[in-house]
Amino acid sequence: MIPICKPKITEEEITAVTKVLRSGNIVQGEETSSFEKEFSEYIGTDYGVITSSGTTALMTGLTALGxxxxxxxxxxxxxxxxxANSILYTGAKPVFVDIDSKSFNIDTSLIEKKINEKTKALLIVHLYGLSCDMDAIMEICKKxxxxxxxxxxxxxxxxxxxxKVxxxxxxxxxxxxxxxxMICGEGGIILTNNQDIAERCKALRSHGEFKRYNSDFLGYNFRSTDVFSAIGRIQLTKLRNFNERRREIAEMYNQGLKDVGDLKLPIEEEGYAHVYHQYTIKTSKRDELAKFLSKEGIGNKVYYPVPIYKQEPYKSMGYNETLPVVENISSKVLSIPVHPSITDENVDYIISSIKKFFGEESGD
Ligand SMILES: Cc1ncc(COP(=O)(O)O)c(C=O)c1O
Structure with a gap:
C-alpha cells in the first residue's frame, strides 16, 4: 500500500530525541526556545510561541488578540x-464565506458582503499548501x-x-x-511581529503566568515538550528539500494527468509557490475513483467531505446555510499521495492507475 501520508523520520531525529531524553530535561525548555527562534526566523517573523498543537496555537493566538x-x-x-472551532472556543462567531472553485481557498470577492459592525477579524486558511490571494485579503483588512x-x-x-505565508x-x-x-508528532506555533501578542501567548500557554506561579489572567496548559521540539528542529533543516520533492512529484502528476478523464488538477498561478501539503484532484467520479485506487493499493483521502457549517456542532448551533461552491467541491475532491517518502516509480504507478480507471470508464 502506498500511504496517503507518512512522516520521514531518520536517525537524525532519533539521535536528537535520545539526547533530550538522556539530558533528563524533557519538559519545555532550551530546545523549544531554539525551535521557536529558528522557525520564526525561517518564516520571517520576530517572535514564535510553541504550543501543544495547531489547534491550541490558534486558540491561544485568537485569545491574545482579544x-x-x-x-x-x-x-x-x-x-x-x-x-473554525478555534473561533468558537473564544466565544466569537465564525461567519462562513464560500470558496473559489479553482484554488479551494476563501473567495475574496464574497468577503465584503459578510462584513458588519460586529466583524473584527478574518481567519484565512492557506489550504493544501497554496496561499490565499493576499493582495485582496490585505486590502479588505486595511479598508x-x-x-x-x-x-x-x-x-x-x-x-x-x-x-512566506x-x-x-x-x-x-x-x-x-x-x-x-514538517512534523513534531504534535505541536503548533504562533508567529507574530508584535512583542505584546507574543508575551500574551506565552502567558496564556502557561496559566496566564508572566512570572512562574504568579497568574495574571486565566490561561491554560498548552505547553509542548523538548522531545517534540528536538524533532521539529531537525525537520526544519529538511523542510526546503521536503517541499522541493513535493513540488517535483506534483509536476509529474501535472504532466501525467493532464487531459485525463474529467480530472481538474491543482492550480499554481504566477506569484504563488505551492508546497503541496496535498495534491488534490477533482472529478465527478470521485467515489468510484477512490474505491478503485484503494483496490490498487494506493492511499487516498477526501479532505474534506463535509463543509464545516454542516457538521453537528455547527448544525446544533443553528447554522443552516448552503454555500454552493463548497458543497459542490466537497463532493468532488480527492487527495493522492504527494509526500516525500514516495518514489518516482510510485508516482508512475499512481498515474497509470488513474489513467486505467478513466480508460476503463470510457471503454478504451
Ligand atoms: C488547516 C488546519 N488548521 C488547523 C489544524 C489543527 O492543527 P492540529 O491538528 O495540530 O491541532 C490543522 C491540522 O491538523 C489544519 O490542517
Whole structure:
C-alpha cells in the first residue's frame, strides 16, 4: 500500500530525541526556545510561541488578540474543523464565506458582503499548501480595519509574491502534527511581529503566568515538550528539500494527468509557490475513483467531505446555510499521495492507475 501520508523520520531525529531524553530535561525548555527562534526566523517573523498543537496555537493566538464573545470572524467552510472551532472556543462567531472553485481557498470577492459592525477579524486558511490571494485579503483588512489571522497549518514554506505565508497577518499559525510538511508528532506555533501578542501567548500557554506561579489572567496548559521540539528542529533543516520533492512529484502528476478523464488538477498561478501539503484532484467520479485506487493499493483521502457549517456542532448551533461552491467541491475532491517518502516509480504507478480507471470508464 502506498500511504496517503507518512512522516520521514531518520536517525537524525532519533539521535536528537535520545539526547533530550538522556539530558533528563524533557519538559519545555532550551530546545523549544531554539525551535521557536529558528522557525520564526525561517518564516520571517520576530517572535514564535510553541504550543501543544495547531489547534491550541490558534486558540491561544485568537485569545491574545482579544477576540471574544460578540465578535464575528469571517472564515472558510472548507478546512479542517479546527480552523473554525478555534473561533468558537473564544466565544466569537465564525461567519462562513464560500470558496473559489479553482484554488479551494476563501473567495475574496464574497468577503465584503459578510462584513458588519460586529466583524473584527478574518481567519484565512492557506489550504493544501497554496496561499490565499493576499493582495485582496490585505486590502479588505486595511479598508475595514480587520485583524488578520493566517492559518498556515498546511502551508509551511508556501509563498505569495516571494513572501512566506505566516508573515502577512497579525499572527500566523502552524501545526506540526504528524502528517504535515514538517512534523513534531504534535505541536503548533504562533508567529507574530508584535512583542505584546507574543508575551500574551506565552502567558496564556502557561496559566496566564508572566512570572512562574504568579497568574495574571486565566490561561491554560498548552505547553509542548523538548522531545517534540528536538524533532521539529531537525525537520526544519529538511523542510526546503521536503517541499522541493513535493513540488517535483506534483509536476509529474501535472504532466501525467493532464487531459485525463474529467480530472481538474491543482492550480499554481504566477506569484504563488505551492508546497503541496496535498495534491488534490477533482472529478465527478470521485467515489468510484477512490474505491478503485484503494483496490490498487494506493492511499487516498477526501479532505474534506463535509463543509464545516454542516457538521453537528455547527448544525446544533443553528447554522443552516448552503454555500454552493463548497458543497459542490466537497463532493468532488480527492487527495493522492504527494509526500516525500514516495518514489518516482510510485508516482508512475499512481498515474497509470488513474489513467486505467478513466480508460476503463470510457471503454478504451
Ligand atoms: C488547516 C488546519 N488548521 C488547523 C489544524 C489543527 O492543527 P492540529 O491538528 O495540530 O491541532 C490543522 C491540522 O491538523 C489544519 O490542517
Amino acid at each position: 477576540l471574544k464573545q460578540g465578535d464575528e470572524i469571517i472564515t472558510t467552510p472548507f478546512s479542517f474543523i479546527a480552523s 475595514h480595519n480587520l485583524i488578520l489571522i493566517e492559518d498556515c497549518c498546511q502551508a509551511h514554506g508556501a509563498e505569495y509574491k516571494n513572501k 505566516g508573515t502577512f497577518g497579525d499572527i500566523g499559525v502552524f501545526s506540526f502534527y504528524a502528517t504535515k510538511n
